[in-house]
Amino acid sequence: MWVVDRFIKEHNHDLDPPREADKKIPTALIGFRDDTSGGLENLGSVETNDGSHMKRSQESNIGSDWYDVLLEYFQSRQVEDTGFFYAVELDDGRCRSVFWADGRSRFSCSQFGDAIVFDTSYRKSNYLVPFAMFIGVNHHRQPVLLGCALIADECKESFTWVLRTWFRAMSGRHPQSIIADQDKAIRQAIAQVFPGIHHRFSAWQIKAKERENLGRLLSIDSGFKYDYDKCIYQSQTAGEFDAAWNALLNKYRMKGNAWLKEMYEKRESWVPLYLRGTFFAGIPVNGGIKSFFGTLLNAQTPLREFILQYERGLERRREEERQDDFDSSNLQAYLHTKEMIEEQCRRLYTLTVFKVFQKELLDSYGHLGMKISEEGSSVDIWCGSVLCRHILKVFQMVNIRDIPSCYILHRWTKNAKYGFVGDVESDSGGSSQDLKAMMVWGLREEACNYIGAGAASLERIKDLPNEGENAFQTSKYSDKTAAPIMPIRHNKETTSSIRMDESDKK
Structure with a gap:
């Protein structure tokens, strides 16, 4: 037991100057939803953290006025889409990070969630919206959206909450690999939520760090670029890589470069030699996946326009997928x-x-x-x-x-995306309600495929309604009870x- 002997009010050290960020904490954020009875009970999911909020900044990158707009949007989407999932993180009574995924994204994850990209580039580029995405690669090698988040801050706890929530929304499907930034907080969160997963560093971030730490040498000596790329991309064995790396450092007197030393220690997360045998859905190790939203979102996009552009970009991508599905079936x-x-x-x-x-x-x-x-x-x-x-x-x-x-x-x-191929229930820990919502999307995709296949001729189009009616009448579910859950392959x-x-x- 500790006993206070005496208390001295004066500080025995110089005080740090107040940070600008500390002056700008919105009062509306501090008092936001203190009376949570006004609406938080209606959230799709509310989670409090495990007490680590005492170590976290009270400031959020998400403006306090955004939550009302987002919750209104989420609730309207749930009315339209029974598979729509969203969750809000609570920290000491305050809203922080937000996650959401519609039924189509959750269904897509059951097919294309084996290799994912956790894209936080919007968060890192001074955008008004601290936006992050989970992206997969579909059967046309296109990016497919697997969930979105607004992240409150840069700490490990926030990233951990987002990753855990995505994992739960996808009924506990464990990806084989993930491509994400090499930031310490992100690395720790991934290791905690997905132990044993192969985390590959984002090529976009590595290239940015190369320009930052090697830019002068890259610009004045073309030989360095050649030797550097040859070492990384052409080494076939660990011994060959080590020899080429040491030769590079000696030749260009880079042994004291702290960034190169750090990257060597983390070589298993970015050098192609060490990534062999891990499935990344064809995403090149020296490149990345093309931007899902393209130029629809920019650094000046405000919240309400963000939602509009998000919907527009999502529909554009899904229309591209539908067109490619049709072309692959008919051409x-x-x-x-x-x-x-x-x-x-x-x-x-x-x-x-x-x-x-x-x-x-x-x-x-x-x-x-x-x-x-x-x-x-x-x-x-x-x-x-x-x-x-x-x-x-x-x-x-x-x-x-x-x-x-x-x-x-x-x-x-x-x-x-189609057919009775496997058993989703044996592959996931999701609730029956979650599985039902995803299977509804599966049945919708099956129906779209059936209609698309029949659209090749006028005669087939005329026959489709009769075929569908006959199939329903002969089905054991023709008494209008719930349709069976359609099993889906877990890749x-x-x-x-x-x-x-x-x-x-x-």
């Missing part, structure tokens, strides 16, 4: 060979992914294959998404005429391990 790419394997992949893959495969197939003819051993029946090669030219060359050598189904990743096919990592049995050779 055929030109075949460059007479190989059965090319026809097989044209039939299965979307147009965009088929073109990626087709390039690998054509490039395989430029490689020379040589048999070096007949022992064993398998070889492990990582290709990421579609089979690479090297594996296709092996297929040609051993006369495999089509690709075994285990090497066709379902998420890249025309039917990625799992597929490595390109070739096992060549006699049954595979045709």
Whole structure:
């Protein structure tokens, strides 16, 4: 037990000058919703933090007047979309970070949530709205929205809350990989919410840091850029990378560069050599995914216009996806060979992914294959998404005429969003209500696919209503009870391990 012996009012050190930020805390924010009975009980989800708020700044990057506008918007969306999810973080009675995802985003995550991008670039670019997004890659290699957040501040607790809330909204589906900034708070939050996940640093942020820490050398010595890129992107083994890295530091006298030292220690999160074997949905390691909202959002976008532009950008992206779905179902790419394997992949893959495969197939003819051993029946090669030219060359050598189904990743096919493929309930910890909402979106997508397939001719369009009515009348659910929950595949990592049995050779 401690006993106060005496108390001296005067400070025994110089006081820090008041920060400008401390002067600008809005009084409306301090008093916002102190009388929470006025509306917080109507929130979709309210969470308080675990007591760590005593260590956090009381200031929020989200203006106090924004919450009323956002909650009004969220509640109106819930009326239209039963799968709409939102949550507000409470800290000592005050609203802080906000998260939301509509039914379509939650359904998309069940198909394309295996590799995600946690994009906080708007937050880092002095935008009026501290906006962050969860982005996936769909079966057309387009960005697809998996949830949004407004983040109150830069501390670990805020990022942890956002990541946990996204995880809960997606019924506990664990991604295989995540691309995000290398900020300490973000790294710690990711490690806490997704232990064991492979966190790859954002290429956009790395390039910005390169300009900041190596800009002078990059601008005056083209040789440094060549050696730097060669070390990072062409090293094939850890020993080769270490040797090239040390040679780089010695040649350009950079051993004392603190940033390079830090990046070497974190090399497993950004150097391609160390990222092999992890699925990133085809997002290049030296690039990124194109901006989801493009130029619709800028640094001067105020809140009400933000909501309007958000809706506009979301609809634009989803219309692009619908158009690509239609094109992949109704158009055929030109075949460059007479190989059965090319026809097989044209039939299965979307147009965009088929073109990626087709390039690998054509490039395989430029490689020379040589048999070096007949022992064993398998070889492990990582290709990421579609089979690479090297594996296709092996297929040609051993006369495999089509690709075994285990090497066709379902998420890249025309039917990625459709069909009874797997059991979502066994893959997630979500509530039955959450699962039902996502399955409703699944049924909507199935119906759109059915209608799109029938729109090829006037005769088919005329037949569709009768076919739908007949199917409903013969269904055991024709008594208008709730439709069954449609199981959805949970995409799992597929490595390109070739096992060549006699049954595979045709």
